[in-house]
Amino acid sequence: MDARVTTPLWADLLPPREAVPPLDGDAEADVVIVGAGFTGLWTAYYLLEHDPSLDVLLVEAETVGFGASGRNGGWCSALFPVSAETIARAHGRDAALAMRAAMRDTVVEVGGVAAAEQIACDFAFGGAVTVARNRPQLERIASAVAAGAAWGDEAELLGPHDLEEHVQADGAIGGAFTPDCARVQPAALVRGLLDVVLARGARLVEGTRALRIAPRAVVTAHGTVRARYVLRATEAWSAHLPSARREVAPVYSHMIATEPLPARAWAAIGLERGQTFTDGRHLIVYGQRTADGRLAFGGRGAPYHAGSAIRPGFDDPRGVAHHLERALVDLFPVLDGVVVTHRWGGPLAVPRDHMPSVGLGDDGLGWAGGYVGDGVAAANLAGRTLADLVHGSDSELTRLPWVGHRSPAWEPEPVRWAGITAARRAAAWADRAEARTGHESRASALLERLTR
Known part of the structure; x- marks a missing residue:
């Protein structure tokens, strides 16, 4: 590619x-x-x-x-980077329920405004599917589905056959589906x-x-x-x-997009209702089937740049794009040899x-x-x-509980760089270990605590 x-x-x-x-x-x-x-x-x-x-x-x-x-x-999507359990510990159960409900309602609000204002943005309320390709991933997904139900989140745990109704990923052993997500051309x-x-x-x-x-x-x-x-x-x-x-802290995420795919490729992949997709690995990946028939696929894994640096050259690190291309073919072997027409990236903001x-x-x-x-x-x-x-x-x-919230300040450099880099490397190591052994990585519990 x-x-x-x-x-x-x-x-x-x-x-x-x-x-x-x-x-x-x-x-x-x-x-x-x-x-x-x-x-x-x-x-x-x-x-x-x-x-x-x-x-x-x-x-x-x-x-x-x-x-x-x-x-x-x-x-x-209704995703929020802090769990409802964490919000409840700080602000109470009612506040956590309200935050989750507000996020679910917001997906509907965006689609409603797009329709009312006649904004052509390929909005498709197709939901999101999460794929498990090994036992630790499936266990994390099942735990997330059970936890979300306590806060009003609608999600369904899927076996391999039911998963194929949404997406056909190589090596999938199950997954989950939530309706609270829409595809959009941002x-x-x-x-x-x-x-x-x-x-x-x-x-x-x-x-x-x-x-x-x-x-x-x-x-x-x-x-x-x-x-x-x-x-x-x-x-x-x-x-x-x-x-x-x-x-x-500005942390980079990157994406690739394929050329428009032929019907035979989509028959082998699915996503015909505009579902977005991810899987259960620690180092996040995400994707969608675009309205013009491409597969747009992204993920984390780029290095954090010391001093919170943001530069145009950081948008296109070749190594990360190559990793994404290999990960995409690993998920969908039918894409081996397909042309990737776009490669890009940019920083997102991470509070402490x-x-x-x-x-x-x-x-x-x-x-x-x-x-x-x-x-x-x-x-x-x-x-x-x-x-x-x-x-x-x-x-x-x-x-809502995020109103007026003040996050702790990030540590000064070089401690900030060392901490963020260690977390990224631990996530990549944990994913490799779980794929190899089929058992939960020792780093998994630590990574969960860092993001809850």
Whole structure:
């Protein structure tokens, strides 16, 4: 396999869009949102839905959807990076139930808005299937299904025959299915949301990097924006802001996409209803069957770069892409020799305790993010919540346990690099050991504690 294109598939499937000029001198607004990805766009959407008279300005360092919003795997799912059990220990059972219900409802909300606003983003409510290829994976999947049922999550444990109704993966011995996930073309959803919020009166500047974010002011190289509310929606790039350097660690995830596959290949794979898929390994992989018949497949495993570095060259590490190609053929041998047309990557934001958060201070400075790769749906929930907070609403959303949460700061370097690198290597080692022996790795319990 030899990818010819190293830009995200999702952007390549859209017609070119003319960039918006940068900020031209000082400006004022009612609300300034720094970051024009999913979080920023959804926040603008719900702010203007509640009050169309608001002057909302989106400030974007690159172009709309440049970050994770335009690079992700297209899973609009109810996944949340912290378990309900962990939330219940900190906030009580009712809070955990409310958080899980809100995430499930959010998948429906995204699809509803896409339909109502006529956003053509290939939204398909096909659910998600998880494949087990060895006994430890099957045991973890069964445990997750049982645990989720206690919190209202709907999932079904599958035997090999039932699994084949969704996907046919080599060596599969079982798995699970949940309906609470939809496939989406993320860049198309970004583009559609942008068109809607601009039509409703929002303003946008691109190529305008925030140098400092403070209460009532955003300082950029092109001028200063003053506003009653300043909302930070910068996800992984938060680590490059003076006020948030150790709030999140930028960890890279990467994807590949095949050429459109022939019918015989899809007959051997499945996924005909738009299901997304993953498996039970520790080092996460994820994929979808795109609307134009490609297989888009991604995973973790890229190195964390010391000092929370984010650079364009990190988007395309050849070794990780080669690993993904081998993993894809290992899952679906029918793809051996197929052409990979796209290879890309980008950083996602990981808080020290893996807990995303959203909040608004008394000084008008707000934030949302830290989704650990589960942000396509969570960003919508964050946008609705930020809008309620700005409007002063005492709603079910503003009482959710992630509101006002503050994660511990990441350790200084080089301790941060050493810890993240050790966890990544332990996950890869555990996967290899379990595939070889058929028994749970000794590192498995440690990895579970790190992410719960």
